[in-house]
Structure formats: C-alpha cells, structure tokens
Amino acid sequence: MDDFSMLPMAADDDRLHEECGVFGVFGHDDAAALTALGLHALQHRGQEAAGIAAHDGRRFSIERHAGLVGDTFTRKAVIDRLPGRRAIGHNRYSTTGGAGMRNVQPMFAEFAGGGFAVAHNGNLTNAMILKRELQRRGSLFQSTSDTETIIHLIATSNHGQLLDRFVDAIRRIEGAYSLVALSEKKMLGCRDPLGVRPLVLGKLDEAWVLASETCALDIIGANYVRDIKPGEVVIITDEGIESLFPFEKSRSRFCIFEYVYFARPDSSVDGRGVYAVRKQIGAELARESGIPADVIVPVPDSGVPAAIGYAEASGIPFDLGIIRNHYVGRTFIEPTDAIRHMGVKLKHNANMGVLKGKRVVLVDDSIVRGTTSMKIVQMVREAGAAEVHMRIASPPTTDSCFYGVDTPEKSKLIASHMTIPEMASYIKADSLAFISIDGLYRAVGEAKRNGDAPQFCDACFTGDYPTRLADYEDRGKVQTLPRLAEAS
Numbered sequence: 001m002d003d004f005s006m007l008p009m010a011a012d013d014d015r016l017h018e019e020c021g022v023f024g025v026f027g028h029d030d031a032a033a034l035t036a037l038g039l040h041a042l043q044h045r046g047q048e049a050a051g052i053a054a055h056d057g058r059r060f061s062i063e064r065h066a067g068l069v070g071d072t073f074t075r076k077a078v079i080d081r082l083p084g085r086r087a088i089g090h091n092r093y094s095t096t097g098g099a100g101m102r103n104v105q106p107m108f109a110e111f112a113g114g115g116f117a118v119a120h121n122g123n124l125t126n127a128m129i130l131k132r133e134l135q136r137r138g139s140l141f142q143s144t145s146d147t148e149t150i151i152h153l154i155a156t157s158n159h160g161q162l163l164d165r166f167v168d169a170i171r172r173i174e175g176a177y178s179l180v181a182l183s184e185k186k187m188l189g190c191r192d193p194l195g196v197r198p199l200v201l202g203k204l205d206e207a208w209v210l211a212s213e214t215c216a217l218d219i220i221g222a223n224y225v226r227d228i229k230p231g232e233v234v235i236i237t238d239e240g241i242e243s244l245f246p247f248e249k250s251r252s253r254f255c256i257f258e259y260v261y262f263a264r265p266d267s268s269v270d271g272r273g274v275y276a277v278r279k280q281i282g283a284e285l286a287r288e289s290g291i292p293a294d295v296i297v298p299v300p301d302s303g304v305p306a307a308i309g310y311a312e313a314s315g316i317p318f319d320l321g322i323i324r325n326h327y328v329g330r331t332f333i334e335p336t337d338a339i340r341h342m343g344v345k346l347k348h349n350a351n352m353g354v355l356k357g358k359r360v361v362l363v364d365d366s367i368v369r370g371t372t373s374m375k376i377v378q379m380v381r382e383a384g385a386a387e388v389h390m391r392i393a394s395p396p397t398t399d400s401c402f403y404g405v406d407t408p409e410k411s412k413l414i415a416s417h418m419t420i421p422e423m424a425s426y427i428k429a430d431s432l433a434f435i436s437i438d439g440l441y442r443a444v445g446e447a448k449r450n451g452d453a454p455q456f457c458d459a460c461f462t463g464d465y466p467t468r469l470a471d472y473e474d475r476g477k478v479q480t481l482p483r484l485a486e487a488s
C-alpha cells in the first residue's frame with residue numbers, strides 16, 4: 001500500500017474541513033482556563049481534538065484529548081492539572097498524519113536546554129522530505145504529523161540558544177504555519193513568510209495573548225493589539241515583547257478563503273472585518289450575476305452574510321428558506337451508504353412557507369464536490385419553488401489546498417472537470433454563477449487581482465500556489481510507512 005501519511009489527507013466525505021486554531025497566554029494566573037476559553041471561540045477551526053500545555057515556572061503540564069474543547073476543558077479537575085501563568089493551546093483538524101492521539105497538539109519535547117511545546121496551524125509542504133533526512137540522521141519520530149518535523153529541526157540544529165535553533169528550524173520548513181510555542185522562559189509566536197494563516201496579538205491586563213482570530217481575544221475580554229506580520233517571530237518574556245524578521249521580505253499571501261469561509265464572521269483580519277467582507281462578496285455577486293427573483297435564501301450557516309449582501313445590493317428580500325439543525329455534529333457518523341446519502345437532510349431542511357411558488361436565489365460560499373448544492377436545490381424544488389438559481393460567493397474551487405485546509409484531491413473537486421453550465425445541470429439548478437476572481441478581490445478591498453504578484457493565496461481557485469510543493473512533487477518516490485496503526 002502506498003503511504004501518503006505525510007501528505008495532506010484527502011477528505012473522505014463531502015464537505016470542506018476546517019483547519020486548526022492556536023492560542024497562547026503569557027503572564028496570567030488563569031492562563032490555562034483562559035486558553036480553554038480561547039480554544040472554545042476557535043472551535044470552528046478544528047473539532048477532532050484539543051490540547052493545552054502550561055508552564056508554572058518550573059515544569060510543564062500537558063492535556064490532550066479527542067473531541068471538542070467543551071468535552072474536557074470545562075472540567076475544573078483538568079484545568080487544575082495545568083498550573084502556571086503561561087499556557088498555549090490547539091484545536092486540531094488533521095491535514096498531515098491521522099487523527100490519532102499521537103498527532104494531537106500541542107506537541108512537547110524535552111531538549112537538552114529544557115522543555116518546549118508547540119501548536120501549529122497550517123501545513124508544511126516539505127515535511128516528508130525533511131522527515132526522511134532527519135530519520136537518516138537518527139531522529140526518532142513519535143508521530144506522523146508534519147508539525148513534529150519542527151521539533152526535530154530544533155533538536156538537531158547546530159545553533160546554541162533555543163531562539164536561534166527555532167529560527168534555524170523555521171528557515172528550513174516550507175508551506176503555511178502560524179505557530180505558538182512555549183519554552184522554559186518564553187512564549188513564541190510566528191507566521192510563515194507569506195502569512196498564509198492568521199495570527200493576532202492581544203493584551204489582557206498585563207498578560208500577552210496570541211490567537212488565530214480576534215474572536216478568541218473577544219471571548220476573554222483581551223484587547224486586540226495587532227496582527228503578527230508575515231515572516232515575523234514575536235518573543236514574549238517577563239521583560240516584555242520583541243520581534244525578529246528572519247526572512248527576506250516577501251509580499252504577503254494571506255489565504256483569501258479565510259475571508260470567504262473559514263474565519264468566524266465576527267473576527268477581523270488585517271483590519272478587515274470578515275462579516276463585512278462576506279457581505280461585500282454577496283453585493284459583488286449580485287452586481288455580476290443578478291437575476292430577477294422573489295427571495296434570496298442563504299445556505300446556512302456559511303452562506304448567510306453573503307446572502308445578506310446579495311439581498312441588500314439587489315433589493316430582493318432576504319429570507320430563511322432553509323433551516324439548519326445545529327445539533328448535527330461535524331463528525332456525525334452516518335452508518336450506511338443509504339443513510340449517508342441523506343446527509344444534507346440531517347443538517348438542512350426546507351422552510352416551505354418561504355419557498356412555495358417563489359423564484360429563489362440560493363447563496364452559498366463554495367461548491368466543493370457539489371453534494372450540498374445538489375441536495376439543497378432538490379430540496380428547494382420539492383418545497384415548491386418556481387425557479388432555483390444558485391449563486392456562489394467564491395470562484396469555482398478547481399485545486400486542492402496544501403496549506404492547512406483539508407480539501408478533497410483535485411479529481412474530486414467538481415469544478416476541476418466540469419464547466420459552469422455542466423455543473424449547473426449536475427446540481428439541477430435553473431442557473432449557476434460564481435463570483436469572479438476580480439470580484440472577490442474587490443470585496444476584500446483591492447482594485448483587482450494582480451496577476452504578476454497576487455495579493456492573496458487563492459490557489460484553490462487559480463492553481464497558482466505561492467510556494468513550492470516539494471512533498472507533493474516527490475510523492476512518487478520512496479515513502480515512509482507508519483509502523484504504528486493509527487486512526488485516520
């Protein structure tokens with residue numbers, strides 16, 4: 001069997017998966033409890049497992065558990081096992097390596113100079129190549145996650161001080177990473193040179209806070225200070241905060257899909273409110289591909305802000321024609337194929353009174369495999385709609401993500417092998433339109449996409465990857481089989 005355990009995993013089901021959330025607090029008596037709250041606010045970024053590592057000035061403690069933050073970290077006994085004024089945490093949705101406990105973060109290592117815990121959002125694109133090289137030199141990997149590579153690069157660095165070793169390690173990794181790490185004396189935060197994944201700095205009284213998104217600052221009442229810059233390493237100690245910029249300056253390529261789908265609408269990235277951007281995408285979409293209709297209906301939850309923007313710009317009333325069941329867990333187990341095909345009905349149901357006899361425009365953020373749209377169009381028709389038009393708040397998803405978002409492989413992306421009219425007939429919509437790539441850029445405040453130097457990562461819509469994909473290009477070569485069976 002070919003092993004691609006160190007390559008991003010292809011999602012087995014029909015939805016886009018989240019990525020990960022990271023959080024850290026330095027200098028607060030309730031560091032672990034605040035971290036649990038921060039992770040709870042970031043729960044949308046990963047639901048497989050959660051973990052917290054804390055340091056009390058003498059020792060580290062760590063708790064890692066499968067499932068949601070609230071399943072474990074609301075228990076006083078668990079928080080009591082995480083003493084200290086410093087803590088970091090992680091919500092995981094795996095992109096490299098299975099979902100088993102040995103891959104759950106934060107990862108912890110004992111170096112000659114002391115303990116080190118690290119939490120990673122993103123995905124490394126050369127982790128497998130580095131892993132092979134490190135193993136040949138004697139490194140013993142405990143997991144199959146890309147993140148562990150960073151630990152071995154630090155351990156085997158020729159530099160002396162931990163910070164120099166850390167910088168040496170991040171200079172060798174490629175791809176996307178927002179990291180939060182804890183050493184004996186410091187909390188580190190860092191973003192890859194292109195700043196693909198988000199990371200913000202906040203302050204709560206005297207304590208420093210790092211978080212994937214501003215909504216995690218809000219939950220604990222911390223003030224937003226600023227976004228960590230692409231390629232920046234922040235070093236937080238009892239003496240204060242310092243920054244290093246160990247990379248050559250390059251243009252930022254933040255993930256544009258964070259604005260479309262991943263980030264929480266109440267978060268801001270680089271001063272742009274995610275909710276406002278989503279509404280603007282809807283407005284652009286209405287201008288680009290408006291159609292006479294009676295009602296604008298979002299596919300909840302992720303389609304809601306774009307549908308509001310579409311309705312405002314088109315002057316057509318917005319209404320909730322589809323109701324979502326919030327108790328369907330994101331990892332709901334559908335035991336048989338027949339039941340699996342009913343999947344969307346478990347989550348969405350038509351609100352007949354709003355749809356009957358109406359010309360309906362459905363607004364969703366994206367089409368990945370087409371499963372959701374096909375089922376929703378059918379459901380809306382069965383509820384008596386006269387016409388069903390689908391409008392999508394992102395360009396067609398033609399390519400997989402290698403930077404921390406678990407998309408299916410390219411061949412499973414409907415837009416990789418169908419034209420828009422073919423997709424329209426596949427999902428049985430009366431019409432289908434996607435926002436243009438320039439329309440999307442306008443919605444985030446740019447005049448248009450700069451083809452020579454794109455302002456964002458938009459590779460899943462353009463195939464224009466901002467970094468080399470070394471492991472992917474190398475995938476035909478010898479693979480390292482995981483020796484230990486693990487949950488996938």
Ligand SMILES: O=P(O)(O)OC[C@H]1O[C@H](OP(=O)(O)OP(=O)(O)O)[C@H](O)[C@@H]1O
Pocket residue numbers: 014015016017261299300301302303364365366367368369370371372373
């Ligand atoms: O074309 P498909 O393969 O069906 O995938 C596309 C759907 O997946 C996502 O929603 P999801 O159901 O993941 O979650 P949400 O509730 O956050 O919108 C996205 O918002 C689309 O609705």
Ligand SMILES: NC(=O)CC[C@H](N)C(=O)O
Pocket residue numbers: 018019020021092093094095096097103105120121122123124145146147404405
């Ligand atoms: N989605 C993510 O950001 C995952 C982080 C890391 N690549 C892992 O698989 O654990």
Ligand code: SF4
Pocket residue numbers: 196255256257258400401402403404405457458459460461
């Ligand atoms: S490929 Fe798409 S989802 Fe992945 S980082 Fe780039 S824009 Fe974001």
Ligand SMILES: [Mg+2]
Pocket residue numbers: 299300301302303364365
């Ligand atoms: Mg959705």
